[in-house]
Amino acid sequence: MIRIEPRQTQSRAFTLGVPILSAVIALGFAAIPLLxxxxxxxxxxxxxxxxxxxxxxxxxxxxxRATPLIFTGLAAALAFRAKLWNIGAEGQLYLGAMAAVAIxxxxxDISGILLLPLIVLMGAAAxxxxxxxxxxxxxxxxxxEVVTTxxxxxxxxxxxxxxxxxPLKDPMGLGWPQSAPVLDQGMLPPxxxxxxxxxxxxxxxxxxxxxxxxxxxxxxGFRLRAVGENAAAARHxxxxxxxxxxxxxILSGGLAGLAGVSEVAGLKGYLTxxxxxxxxxxxxxxxxxxxxxxxxxxxxxxxxxxxxxxxDSMSRAMGVSSFxxxxxxxxxxxxxxxxxxxxRYRIVRAGTTRAAS
Amino acid sequence: xxDILNILLSExxxxxxxxIATPLIFGVLGALxxxxxxxxxxxxxxxFVVGAMCGWMAVWLGAGLWGGVLVAALAGGxxxxxxxxxxxxLGLSQHVSGLGITLFATSASYYTYRTALPNVSSPPRIExxxxxxxxxLSDLPFLGSVLFQQxxxxxxxxxxxxxxxxxxxxxxxxVAIKAVGDNPDSVDAQGLSVYxxxxxxxxxxxxxxxxxxxxxxxxxxxxxxxxxxxGRGWVCIALVIFASWRPGKALLGALLFGAFDALQVRLQTxxxxxxxxxxxxxxxxxxxxxxxxxxxxxxxxxRALLTPxxxxxx
Numbered sequence: 001m002i003r004i005e006p007r008q009t010q011s012r013a014f015t016l017g018v019p020i021l022s023a024v025i026a027l028g029f030a031a032i033p034l035l036x037x038x039x040x041x042x043x044x045x046x047x048x049x050x051x052x053x054x055x056x057x058x059x060x061x062x063x064x065r066a067t068p069l070i071f072t073g074l075a076a077a078l079a080f081r082a083k084l085w086n087i088g089a090e091g092q093l094y095l096g097a098m099a100a101v102a103i104x105x106x107x108x109d110i111s112g113i114l115l116l117p118l119i120v121l122m123g124a125a126a127x128x129x130x131x132x133x134x135x136x137x138x139x140x141x142x143x144x145e146v147v148t149t150x151x152x153x154x155x156x157x158x159x160x161x162x163x164x165x166x167p168l169k170d171p172m173g174l175g176w177p178q179s180a181p182v183l184d185q186g187m188l189p190p191x192x193x194x195x196x197x198x199x200x201x202x203x204x205x206x207x208x209x210x211x212x213x214x215x216x217x218x219x220x221g222f223r224l225r226a227v228g229e230n231a232a233a234a235r236h237x238x239x240x241x242x243x244x245x246x247x248x249x250i251l252s253g254g255l256a257g258l259a260g261v262s263e264v265a266g267l268k269g270y271l272t273x274x275x276x277x278x279x280x281x282x283x284x285x286x287x288x289x290x291x292x293x294x295x296x297x298x299x300x301x302x303x304x305x306x307x308x309x310x311x312d313s314m315s316r317a318m319g320v321s322s323f324x325x326x327x328x329x330x331x332x333x334x335x336x337x338x339x340x341x342x343x344r345y346r347i348v349r350a351g352t353t354r355a356a357s
Numbered sequence: 358x359x360d361i362l363n364i365l366l367s368e369x370x371x372x373x374x375x376x377i378a379t380p381l382i383f384g385v386l387g388a389l390x391x392x393x394x395x396x397x398x399x400x401x402x403x404x405f406v407v408g409a410m411c412g413w414m415a416v417w418l419g420a421g422l423w424g425g426v427l428v429a430a431l432a433g434g435x436x437x438x439x440x441x442x443x444x445x446x447l448g449l450s451q452h453v454s455g456l457g458i459t460l461f462a463t464s465a466s467y468y469t470y471r472t473a474l475p476n477v478s479s480p481p482r483i484e485x486x487x488x489x490x491x492x493x494l495s496d497l498p499f500l501g502s503v504l505f506q507q508x509x510x511x512x513x514x515x516x517x518x519x520x521x522x523x524x525x526x527x528x529x530x531x532v533a534i535k536a537v538g539d540n541p542d543s544v545d546a547q548g549l550s551v552y553x554x555x556x557x558x559x560x561x562x563x564x565x566x567x568x569x570x571x572x573x574x575x576x577x578x579x580x581x582x583x584x585x586x587x588g589r590g591w592v593c594i595a596l597v598i599f600a601s602w603r604p605g606k607a608l609l610g611a612l613l614f615g616a617f618d619a620l621q622v623r624l625q626t627x628x629x630x631x632x633x634x635x636x637x638x639x640x641x642x643x644x645x646x647x648x649x650x651x652x653x654x655x656x657x658x659x660r661a662l663l664t665p666x667x668x669x670x671x
Contacts, residue, residue: 003668003669004446004448004667004668033465033468033472036472037472085452087456137646137649137650141650141653141654142653142654142656143646143649143650143653144598144649144653146399146452146594147591147594147595147598147645147646147649148646148649150588150591150594151588151591151592151595151642151645151646152642152646153588154587154588154591154639154642155639155642155643158635158638158639158642159635159639161635162633162635162636165633165635166633281456281460284453284456285457285460288453319475320472321467321468321471321472321475323464323467323468323471324468326460326463326464326467326468327461327464327465327468329460329464330457330460330461330463330464330465331461333453333456333457333460333461334439334443334454334457334458334461337443337449337450337453337454337457338443338447338449340449341447341448341449
């Protein structure tokens, strides 16, 4: 007879080791689909490694790809800490991106220096609004935010397509459904010459540090964690649970909105309906790999970005479908879930437990 | 107004509503079974994709239409089993596991499709299910053309509503499944296996979800496309709450949804010049949210939904 019981202590090595091991195992599992596609896994891994660390440009591409993932990863991590299931980062990202091009493409007559801060603020505000709505439906009507945020993703994406064929359409765009470009003074400056990595990364890193500090050291962070661990107890202790939820909803949605701002004003320069290849959903994987820790989000985002960039370059070299990257990402989520179980519980044979239990 | 009335009275409108509702009937029934046993299955969106891809590919490889249906159900059951292992004996977060299953199932389907057909721009087509044209019955006024324009899979979906209702409400197994979603301790006390019941319910429910996907590639269309599931799984999760976890109301919810969706397509042709087409495309998702908001407060949630249960631990 075997039984599962919680571990008495959780070692630090486990907390750090589980995500790393999960990532490695998920990469290892990728050998199966690689073999199925008739590719030599060793060569494929070597190609992936070269695609990530092969040159300064290759690694700068990883940083570029990691930038939106840090934003969406933080968005998921903060919300999940409060057990607010924001699965809508994808939609909130597009709201932020829409705000960025709406303001940044010269509609408003704003002098040079002010434009960029305004874009960043309004982008964050748009994303936040996208999360406040489902949080209201949750607190007021009890509507499950998982379902509402998921459905809102589809609504917002259709709305983006509508805007791109209507008010936001670039008059010079030769009929393509894309927005007018963001003005030069509204763009996030690039970090390196002739590379795509931009200062959105710096903003993401600063916000990750800030989130880490707030979560660990501030009263706000304490309340947030209390609400997440036991909402009833937090309410009993005099914490205004709904207010905490709205607070974290604003932050989470705002961070996701910034992912959209950073992609539009840092990378692409204009908005199309295929701006995000699922950064919002991948952010959930990033947050889980990070154990919902903001600093961990940065590391996890770098790993996931490496998988995508590496798989892209491997795909070009070997003709294996680049959906391999999505497979690895999803498998690392499932692995880290199981790993979390191994870290928290142990399996014991009945009869060998302590007499006291 | 006359136009709307004309639409509502037309046979083709109701035939279309039932057709649109069919994948949702499968999906809502599947999600309902899982949740009645106490486990939320957010893998549904990905399991739809798996069912759509596997069913279609099996037919394309020569398995025959019903062979494809079987392959889709088995593939859905497999991903359901994965979700069941993670959430039942291991008791992991049902939200995160479900989303993980959706990501995994979707990417596995896409990867398989791309690996099998590396350089095609449009997928090969199969000969899909044809409408069941029953003599005499098909000639009935109104009902004849609404019901007997449907394919065998729609009939299967309607039959499953009855079967699921019967099993849940008239059999000992149904009582046990509902009990395991309300009060697993009581089930354990009677010497029944909580794990077994929950795992079984998730596997069967997931197989039904996959049939919803299979309907898309084998009846509604005749090939597999990226993004073709398009949130139908999430809509089902909302409809289950709307239906208060009852098969009859689930059928009603799916039909209402199908009717609204069919109506918006027809209205689009009527007033398309005045309103951008995308407004109509949003309607199904907006409706789902409204249905959820209306039903949420009064919803009779299975009491142990989302709560893991460990043997020997009270």
